[in-house]
Amino acid sequence: MAEDKKTPQLDELEKGPWPSFVTEIKRAAVKSPAANELLGLMERSYEDNKGHWKHGGIVGVRGYGGGVIGRYTDLPEEYPNLKEFHTMRINQPSGWFYSTKSLREICDIWEKHGSGLTNMHGSTGDIILLGTTTDELQPTFDEFSDAGYDLGGSGSDLRSPSCCVGPGRCEFACYDTLDMCYDITNEFQDELHRPMWPYKFKIKMSGCANDCVAAIARADCSVIGTWRDTLIINNDEVKAYAESGMNIQRLVCDKCPTRALEFDAINNELTVIPEDCSRCMHCINMMPKAIQPGKEKGASILLGGKSTIVKSAFMSWVIVPFMKMEPPYTEFKDLMYRIWDWWDENGKTRERLGELIYRVGMGTFLREVGLPPVPQMVFRPRANPYVFWQEEEINK
Amino acid sequence: MAEDKKTPQLDELEKGPWPSFVTEIKRAAVKSPAANELLGLMERSYEDNKGHWKHGGIVGVRGYGGGVIGRYTDLPEEYPNLKEFHTMRINQPSGWFYSTKSLREICDIWEKHGSGLTNMHGSTGDIILLGTTTDELQPTFDEFSDAGYDLGGSGSDLRSPSCCVGPGRCEFACYDTLDMCYDITNEFQDELHRPMWPYKFKIKMSGCANDCVAAIARADCSVIGTWRDTLIINNDEVKAYAESGMNIQRLVCDKCPTRALEFDAINNELTVIPEDCSRCMHCINMMPKAIQPGKEKGASILLGGKSTIVKSAFMSWVIVPFMKMEPPYTEFKDLMYRIWDWWDENGKTRERLGELIYRVGMGTFLREVGLPPVPQMVFRPRANPYVFWQEEEINK
Amino acid sequence: MAKIDIGPPDYKENLPPVIRENYGQWKYHEKVKPGLLKHVANSGDELYTIRVGSPRLVSVDFIRDICALADEYCDGYLRFTSRNNIEFLTGDASKVEPLIEACKAKGLPVGGTGNSLSNIVHTQGWIHCHTPATDASGIVKAVMDDLYEYFGRDDLPAKLRVAMACCLNMCGAVHCSDIAILGVHRTVPTIKHEILQKGAEIPSLVASCPTGAIRPDPKNKSVALKDEKCMYCGNCFTMSPAMDIMDPKNDGVAIMIGGKVSNARTAPSFSRLVIPYLPNNPPRWPEVTEAVRNIVEVWLKNARSGERVGEWVERIGWERFFTLADIPFSDKCIDDYIFSRETFRTSAAFKY
Amino acid sequence: MAKIDIGPPDYKENLPPVIRENYGQWKYHEKVKPGLLKHVANSGDELYTIRVGSPRLVSVDFIRDICALADEYCDGYLRFTSRNNIEFLTGDASKVEPLIEACKAKGLPVGGTGNSLSNIVHTQGWIHCHTPATDASGIVKAVMDDLYEYFGRDDLPAKLRVAMACCLNMCGAVHCSDIAILGVHRTVPTIKHEILQKGAEIPSLVASCPTGAIRPDPKNKSVALKDEKCMYCGNCFTMSPAMDIMDPKNDGVAIMIGGKVSNARTAPSFSRLVIPYLPNNPPRWPEVTEAVRNIVEVWLKNARSGERVGEWVERIGWERFFTLADIPFSDKCIDDYIFSRETFRTSAAFKY
Numbered sequence A, B: 001m002a003e004d005k006k007t008p009q010l011d012e013l014e015k016g017p018w019p020s021f022v023t024e025i026k027r028a029a030v031k032s033p034a035a036n037e038l039l040g041l042m043e044r045s046y047e048d049n050k051g052h053w054k055h056g057g058i059v060g061v062r063g064y065g066g067g068v069i070g071r072y073t074d075l076p077e078e079y080p081n082l083k084e085f086h087t088m089r090i091n092q093p094s095g096w097f098y099s100t101k102s103l104r105e106i107c108d109i110w111e112k113h114g115s116g117l118t119n120m121h122g123s124t125g126d127i128i129l130l131g132t133t134t135d136e137l138q139p140t141f142d143e144f145s146d147a148g149y150d151l152g153g154s155g156s157d158l159r160s161p162s163c164c165v166g167p168g169r170c171e172f173a174c175y176d177t178l179d180m181c182y183d184i185t186n187e188f189q190d191e192l193h194r195p196m197w198p199y200k201f202k203i204k205m206s207g208c209a210n211d212c213v214a215a216i217a218r219a220d221c222s223v224i225g226t227w228r229d230t231l232i233i234n235n236d237e238v239k240a241y242a243e244s245g246m247n248i249q250r251l252v253c254d255k256c257p258t259r260a261l262e263f264d265a266i267n268n269e270l271t272v273i274p275e276d277c278s279r280c281m282h283c284i285n286m287m288p289k290a291i292q293p294g295k296e297k298g299a300s301i302l303l304g305g306k307s308t309i310v311k312s313a314f315m316s317w318v319i320v321p322f323m324k325m326e327p328p329y330t331e332f333k334d335l336m337y338r339i340w341d342w343w344d345e346n347g348k349t350r351e352r353l354g355e356l357i358y359r360v361g362m363g364t365f366l367r368e369v370g371l372p373p374v375p376q377m378v379f380r381p382r383a384n385p386y387v388f389w390q391e392e393e394i395n396k
Numbered sequence C, D: 001m002a003k004i005d006i007g008p009p010d011y012k013e014n015l016p017p018v019i020r021e022n023y024g025q026w027k028y029h030e031k032v033k034p035g036l037l038k039h040v041a042n043s044g045d046e047l048y049t050i051r052v053g054s055p056r057l058v059s060v061d062f063i064r065d066i067c068a069l070a071d072e073y074c075d076g077y078l079r080f081t082s083r084n085n086i087e088f089l090t091g092d093a094s095k096v097e098p099l100i101e102a103c104k105a106k107g108l109p110v111g112g113t114g115n116s117l118s119n120i121v122h123t124q125g126w127i128h129c130h131t132p133a134t135d136a137s138g139i140v141k142a143v144m145d146d147l148y149e150y151f152g153r154d155d156l157p158a159k160l161r162v163a164m165a166c167c168l169n170m171c172g173a174v175h176c177s178d179i180a181i182l183g184v185h186r187t188v189p190t191i192k193h194e195i196l197q198k199g200a201e202i203p204s205l206v207a208s209c210p211t212g213a214i215r216p217d218p219k220n221k222s223v224a225l226k227d228e229k230c231m232y233c234g235n236c237f238t239m240s241p242a243m244d245i246m247d248p249k250n251d252g253v254a255i256m257i258g259g260k261v262s263n264a265r266t267a268p269s270f271s272r273l274v275i276p277y278l279p280n281n282p283p284r285w286p287e288v289t290e291a292v293r294n295i296v297e298v299w300l301k302n303a304r305s306g307e308r309v310g311e312w313v314e315r316i317g318w319e320r321f322f323t324l325a326d327i328p329f330s331d332k333c334i335d336d337y338i339f340s341r342e343t344f345r346t347s348a349a350f351k352y
Ligand code: SRM
Pocket: A095, A163, A164, A165, A166, A169, A170, A171, A172, A210, A211, A212, A213, A214, A285, A286, C029, C031, C037, C080, C081, C082, C083, C084, C085, C112, C113, C114, C115, C118, C119, C158, C159, C161, C176, C177, C178, C259, C260, C261, C262, C263, C264, C308
């Protein structure tokens, strides 16, 4: 048992103004022997410059293929309570909104069945319950299910979709991110809970091009709010900004990437050249009282985002420039099913969607999934003439 | 014999204001049966939408491995004078300067031994003598040699280096392109005339970043004039431009890619922020009377340019940001030898230098050729963390 | 048996009243001061958001603490942000300052809004993962302590988004961050043949290597490594515990900078490697905190208002960045992977 | 036996007197009018350059004609440019106008300097090469006839550099041109097994295919083709006549635009494919001339002063270009080769 070990290095991390995770482990350690041993194991890692966890094994709960990450220490003799120290991923509510009642329920269940340590939240968005034993998994899940919570994703499945705060608080939201996230997560329960694909798949929803959930970088499918018509300028409010001393020319117009804004400094009037605006959100961010997205709202669908393993990091790219985004989100769901079918049929093991499209080519992908090619899909056309012609395009 | 065939399609190309190559073939046809048949063969191609030349065979002159492109028509019965119709590549003088005496000599020899048709010049820079028979190759060469001309390159060798007009006429030249081209061509005679590498290698020299021989796009090694210190502004001349009505702010300063220029419109004075200028040549181009390159002149060496086959078109990239470029060009020549040795050792058949460096990585190339890595070599650092560490950099 | 596939709880039941009433009816917002946003609805209702830092790795007691605050000041509701901060939401202006005071009293930093440093998105590290090259929580704590003032100030040139991932899997999605702190291995995996011989899937292991460094070794029913092709990505270790890549002497941290995600002004962009390696020196990783601070300070000093780190560097040029930041440039910074060519300077125009 | 390895003639002997005397001593230049440059030396000497178009494919009599002009007006010297124009050089101002008149009288177009259309760099085509997908000289003549006025005008937004190559080998180095006209094949090669069986190097043929479409077929001592992998680059045909790629029904022309070479203002850039195919319609290729004219006219109408074609398109965005030029966008324009990913729009900001 490691209970009495000193943890001088960790203790050092209780100093300083930023709230300390070490303090949190210590708080949990009061009630949980596993959390207590985690202090020792971490101190050991700090001494060794090395993690002390083994390659995970497959553990889970009935009816699910994912949602639990098996974890075992490589020092089970010294830290018997960490012999099994699995995490559970609990699917968060849209936009990470909670009532304290609901949060307290989570705390109570987890204190009972696990280490009492959590991540609020995991990088994908789940509530991460950090550390419990194999035996406790099912009882923990059962109680969560009773409390209205379900598992998130892990393995080669859909991961818990996530979304920005959207219409919950933000005037920029071009569609209802919270609702869409909730709706599609329910639609895709089977995909989320039963891994059956070549690899993981992530969906993230941002209400506008500010992309506050980093969808473009972190999701295989990035749904980013936009509008199809022209942004709306309220010149009374423009005047107010100008009179308050804002340098509109320099801060707003000169930084518009397409130079689509003209400021008349004499009358304090701002106009936009509609066909030049690329809807980047900059001017709206700078003058939220004076400029608004247009009226014909919806979202762009981008595909392919992921981090660096294997073929480099990819950011998602435009695949549908504009889609109305309203319940029941049928067009979006249909597209997802088509894409998943295609990926499932063509992808190699552990090949993310973006890597597959890169490998076989966008042309092939578009044809086989049935999407029309549009110039919005590319920054610029190809610099090589290596075109593939289709049977029917050739003179016989 | 095809002599009497009508050529209605070619005739159509004698109309119109731009000088006609058809007229030129007809002029040659008066004296050369081969040129005459070429009219017929071309008309045939215009009817068939298809070339009528076979894959070349190996022909040449004594002592050389290249310089001649063998060519045979696939319709030798109909066009017997085109049965053999090889081209010779004659190494042009630096900057394509000629005395009429010299040009007339070329004409006379070629009229005697070949079709009388030429390209002035080929895309690489050579004088192209278009069409003669195998038997005539040696006599043609012999007479050219006597007249002071030598063969250019072809095959897997150094191709005839070429250069811009440089100090011959241009005030922008940062080194003597004409002299360097002449000097290194003489130095590299063996490399030029006896193919022994994985593939072709081209060197082009431009006196400044305007790159009037398109070196960056068309040469494996691009030598582009530059300066190391600060450009020189003559504000008297700036005033003259301003007074002549030039909008200096808009045309010069606003188009400076690094915004390194400040124009004082009251005093008509222009200043440069030395550390911001990237030596792009724009402002100098716009105001050649007022702005000059700095005093510490030389060239940047860039490597890798080529067209699209196989791994895409490459443009050359910076490998030595600044090198003094003065006779006898020892540093440059040494570098070339080192690079060729390395390429020779590592390149696959038909692998251009740029493709090889791309395949094995710049780090490997720099280490093995002995060049120091500098940030000027890249637009930006790598976006992935896939770093190779060397034995000696690792803790044992 | 418990119900399965019930999906997440309905978000609507978790929305505070002021949001329920003004859902989708927000008119504009103001960034009142660091940590405080004010959103105004078409109805005239006001919503105050108080943003508060969190270590993310928290105990249930921590959650209970913030629940207590939310009960007292916010009708019993709160939310978390996409960067793991806590947001207290209230429609009642009079609650704002008392709440801020209460947070401070509890040691919860208020800030992270507007042009400030927000929380560091990060990962498991030595706390829970099997592949880390470094710890995550420890470095994050050390860096946030060091840069603490910037969380509470919103007068930086632009937002500053730092992320940390403990191995190349990049669960912290560091690849598009202003500053990315990344755990890296630097030596080839040690092959544990006995594990492979027990029946790991050799073909999929071979296929997992991005550079083709792993070859099947049928004689030994195992695999062999072409050392010089390995760039220590660890993907093979993710596939199989037989490819042990931990090396306490050589594992450490790389720094990448200049990424961004938003589409505002400039397109989203990747972070780029500027420091290939810093050693693991727990508990406070002084080399790492110092390197991050240096980059932040050079940015603060030189960037124009409105310029994210990457926007600033792209304006001045990466060659100038290395000089200004006094960071040595090495061959390690030069790409040699698939898209390398697009990073080579195919231009004769550059600065010194 | 004739001497070998004597190298090219000494350029110094080919320089006109005024250049010899002022070599490297030029002070500034003026672009006097289309086709006429004036360079002034430190000594005060003046050098006039009269630039004249040439079909490049010329007879020796043509060369003798221009020699006669050079003898009469230029002390017996002349030069050619890197774009195959002729330049007459004289230090004598009084010779300039008479020379220009003499050129015009001979049908030699004067122009190509400053912001004009210069000569089209091009290749052999059906005149002399074995791999062309189209003719070169014919298309060049047709296009230059059609755009003739722009050779003699220098009031375009910027220089206009058109290039033509008759196959993907791109001897015309079209890959960095404002407008590139490129011969393209569109069908897979027909394998002539009898040639391969005679002993062509099958391994190097297999290696030559960039997409791995060619596989050895040891049974037949030949190769087999994976048709769907072939993108008709013709590299295999360059390697071996057995891979016959000519297809008169499907060969034709592609148009790429927006490349540049100079470093002035913006970095050198590649041309990009906007029209994947136009048919071969000799002798005047009307579809090609019209497509080129359309692009030129849209550029003239929309570009700002100083903007090369690519600079203009990059400013307005490629998506706008396709609309303005009324060119249909197709999957053919989307890259699917090695560096494709860098061209995908990884941004939510775009125009319609
Ligand atoms: C709460 C949160 C959304 C959520 O659902 O959780 C959020 C909320 C807001 N974001 Fe955001 N953003 C949030 C993460 C992001 C992210 C994602 C990230 O950092 O991982 C981004 C992309 C960052 C990037 O580019 O790397 C992001 C880029 C923006 C931007 C554009 C920034 C820029 O590049 O200029 C704006 C515009 C602005 O601030 O004026 C914005 C604006 C806003 C507004 C003003 C929207 C609104 O009216 O509510 C909110 C307050 C911003 C502030 O902090 O000043 N939000 N915002 C996230 C808070 C994270 C945190 O705790 O710090």
